[in-house]
Every structure is written in structure tokens, then in C-alpha cells.
Amino acid sequence: MFLIMMMGVVLVLLGYAIGFALDPEAGFVGVILALIIYFVMMIVAFSQGKSIMLRMSNAREVKKEDYPQLYNIVEEMRLSAGMPAMPKVYVIDDPSPNAFAAGMNPNKSVVAVTTGLLKIMNRDELQGVIAHEISHIINRDIRYMTLATIMVGTVAILSQLFFRSMLFGGMRGRSSSSSNKKGNPVMMIVALLFAILAPIAIRLLYFSVSRKREYLADASAARLTRYPEGLASALEKISGSTHDMQVADKSMAPMYIANPLKPKGQRLRNLSSTHPPLNERIRILRGMGKNSSYAGYQQAYKSVTGASKGVIPESSVKNV
Template sequence: MNYTKTAMLLAALTAIFVAMGAAIGGQTGMVIAFVVALAMNLFSLWNSDKMVLKMFGAQEVDERTAPEYYGLVRDLARRAELPMPRVFIMDNPQPNAFATGRSPSRAAVAATTGLLEALPREELAGVIAHELAHIKNRDTLTMTVAATIGGAISMLAQYLQFGALFGGHNNERGGIGMIGAILAMLVAPFAAMLVQMAISRSREYQADHMGALICGNPRWLSASLLRIERAVKRIPNEEAEEIPAAAHMFIINPLTGQGMDNLFSTHPNTANRVAALEALAEEMTRSGIDLSGGAVSSSPSGPEGPWSGPSRSAGPWG
């Protein structure tokens, strides 16, 4: 069912792209848009990780440059029965994270410096486990392809707006006319947003559930979601603002931090996610599962992350 839904969503994005091609150039434009959409899907299939990581200026780290962070990812990947993903850090003060890659063997996990500095080890474990759950569920490819095509649809919408203003879409040139161009210009971006929301909203709950099981304590993840949401409201993410079509990839919406269950939200309501995690924690407790240990031991440094100590200057964030 997951794969069928994903295929339908990606087909819908492609159909929107093709329809906008028809609005620009009639039948010829439709054919060209279809070919371009297929090429974009194939390109995203093989290069999704490189594309997204480059967009956000992520730098790869290893056990030498970020030992605590890298070691935590390694331990959680082992618990999730996943190959070790590549590990990246984004030099950004907003606490956030995402995963990308076309398959578990080609995956990457990226966290911001703000996340590593703001979260205690247990809560960071919850965030990383959530991203590993996306990898295990093979969500990362779908979300990246959706971001790529969604960005292209936005670009075409801008082109349609420019053409409509200057009379570039008329029936004599094989287009669908001024009214059709205006309708496509207005409807297509919202349609693409709806498809992206369907991809993200359904998968976030699944990744929360699996991530809680991977890290061993749902409350670690719920606490991290609340902490990140509060910080996102105060700290802008300039890179994400420039690439809004990729906002759904992050664990918390990096654009506003307002994860409301409404028509145009890229993420479920954080309070609803926390409630689901609390219910899972209670269920695990009733089943006799000890939540005090989880995947990692308590950090000896207290509430701060272990990467915020004297060795922090050795990391790529300087």
C-alpha cells in the first residue's frame, strides 16, 4: 500500500507538470513537459542525496571530526538494522534535521549545528532515530523527488504568470488561452503542495512511531519535537526559505515552525505527534518495557549535547 500510494502521488506531480506544459505550449508543450518530468524523476532517482545536501551546504563528517554525533548515528543505525549512512552537518543555527538518499545503502543523515548544540544526547537520539526510520521506510527518495518536481512546478507557474501578463499564451500559438494559463498558474502550485503534504504528513507519524522504537524511548523524540518547534519559531532558516519545496523533508517545518493540521501545512500538528508518542510510551510501559535506558546512556554533561564541550572547535562548524 505504501509503494502504491507513493507511485500515485508521484504520478500526480508528473501530471500537474505535464498539464502546465500544455498551458505553455499546447500539445507540443505537453509532450516536452512529459519528457522533462521523466528525466527529472530519473535524475532525482540517482542524485537525490547529492542534490539536497548541496542545496543546504551540508558537510560530511566522520568519527574523527564529530565523534559523538557520528557514533550516535552508528549505534542507532545498528539498532535499526540499517547500513551505516553518510553523516553530514549543516552550518545553520536553526535546530533541524533531515535524511535523504535513494535507498538504505545510499542514504545520508544531516543535522544542523543548531540541533547539535541545543539538544541533549537522548533527544538527539530521538531525532536521528526518526530520520533513520524514514530511510528504513524508503521515504527519502519519494520526498526528494517530490521536492524536485514541486520546485519545477513553481518555476513553470512563474513562467505562466509572466507569459499571461504579456499575452504569450493564445490559441493561435497552440496554447490553452489566457483563461487556461491563469487557471494553471493559480491551481498548479496549490495542487503540487497538496501532493507534497500527502507525502509528508502520512509518513511523519510512521517515522515517529518507528523512530521511537529504534531509540527505545518515545518520550525522547516527543521532547525533541517540542524543543525544535519552539526554536524554529525564533530562528529563521535562510536556506530553507529559498527552497520552500524542500521544507517537507525536515523533521519540523523549517519555514514557520507552525505545524498545524490544516490544508496547506507540510507537517502534522506537533501536539498531535507528541500525543501519539505519549500513547506509545504508555503502551510500552504497560507491556513491561523499561524506557529508562533506551538506546543511549544519559549524557554526563547534563542538559547540553556532548558536542558542545571543549572539542566542539574541532568540528567543521568551527
């Protein structure tokens, strides 16, 4: 939650800096512009997000008769999570093993898996993967990550708008210099810096949020199945797969079980990835032993990563 708020702060600051640079009295106009772009995108995402995602990934809905085991496993996890309604089950024809969840509302959610995943996973492993996806739904990660993705998008649009207005507005300002307060040079440079740095900063925050939610979904999956080894072994198979996801878009990455786009650079991979490294996720799950509760995950996380602070919010650890 803190990170999401930080992202909001970056967005508002950028809006203010741009507004201020163009006209010292109009800082708030930039903020309003930023918020308008944000809300328009949010309305589209909340009303259309699920269907856009399904169409982009070429997923088709399946019935129990087509994939009885997959359907059964989804229902098992629904019961374990105490979800009110059965998610729709979708299958994507893609040899790369992956899965994702969609739907802002646990009552109208979707779980999609690739045919590649169904081919290589046994029952326990498939259960682990589905549990991870169901966890994204019940932990409301889809909502969180949509809000976050839109913030990244809004910042990108704002920066672009600003660069363009610099190119064109700058010239226009000189030819018809009606007012002298426009184009304060110091503020211009500050805003320019901001327009360059804000998209980077917000992306780093975004990746950090995404990775946290992945750990949490792993922990919830262990709790739902009471068998962390299932997911661990599934992740191992996924990491050994050489297929790249054919129809993957980076804005959808946080909803997949493993990053569908394998990052090319090695050095910055940990900072600029939507998912924690697979081998680390596997080691944490295997470190849980017989304790498949949140507390078990927290402890395993600390011992594997050497972090003193846990990754699961303390309130959830105590509750269950």
C-alpha cells in the same frame, strides 16, 4: 502511494489541457512535454540530489573522532534498523536545532544535524532525532518526496510556459492566422483555469504526503529506539527554540525533522505545511505509553487526533 498517484494525475491532466487548448488535436503533445520535463528533472535529482542538498545547507562531513557521541548514536540506529551500510554523518553550523537525511539508497545515505541541535539535546533526545532521520531513509521517504517535489516543480514550469505562450503565442496567432483550429476560446479558458488551479492542487497533495511521511517516521523512530519519550522531548525543545534556520530552502523542508521555515500565516497552516504541528506530534508520542510499536503509535494517533482512520498503513501495523 494513492496521493502520489493523484499528483501524477494532476500533472498529466495539466499537460493535456494545455496541449488541447493550443491545438485540439495535440493534447497528447502536452502530456509528452510534461513527462519530458518530469524525467529530466528526475535524472538530475537522482544523480545529484544528495550533493546539491548538502552543498545548499553548507554541511560538512565529520568523523567519529570529531563527534563520538553523535557518530555512536547514528551507528546504534543503523543497527536497530538493520541498515546494511553506515550513513555518512554531516554537521551544519547553524544555531537552529534541526536535522535532515538524504540519499535515495539506504546503502549510500547521509544524516546531517545542526550544531544547535547537538548543543541542546541530551543523549536520549538526540537518539530520537537520529532515529526519525534514519526512518526517513529506511521508509524510502527521500525517494517518495523527491518524486513528489519534482511533480510540484514540473507543474509550476508547465503553468509558467502556458502563461507565457498565451502572452506571446496569442499575438503571433492573430497576425499570421494560418490555421483556424488554433486557440479554441472555451478550451483556452479551461486550460487557463487549470494552469492556475493545478499548482495549488498539487501543492496541497504534496503537503498531505509530506505530513503522512512525518507521522510514519515518528512511529518508526519510536520503534527503533523503543523509547518514544526521547523524540517527544526533543521535539518539545525544538518547538521552544526561537532560532530560524539560516540556510533553508523550501524544497528541502520535508527531509528535516521540523519545518525549517516557520510558516507566517496561522489559518492555513495545517493544510499548507510539510510537517504536522509539533505539539500534536509530541502528544501522540507521549500517548504511546510503553507500547513503542506501530500499533501503539496508531492507537495514540487515533486518540489524540480523534481520527477514525489511522495514519500508519495497516500492513506495517500487522507485520510488526
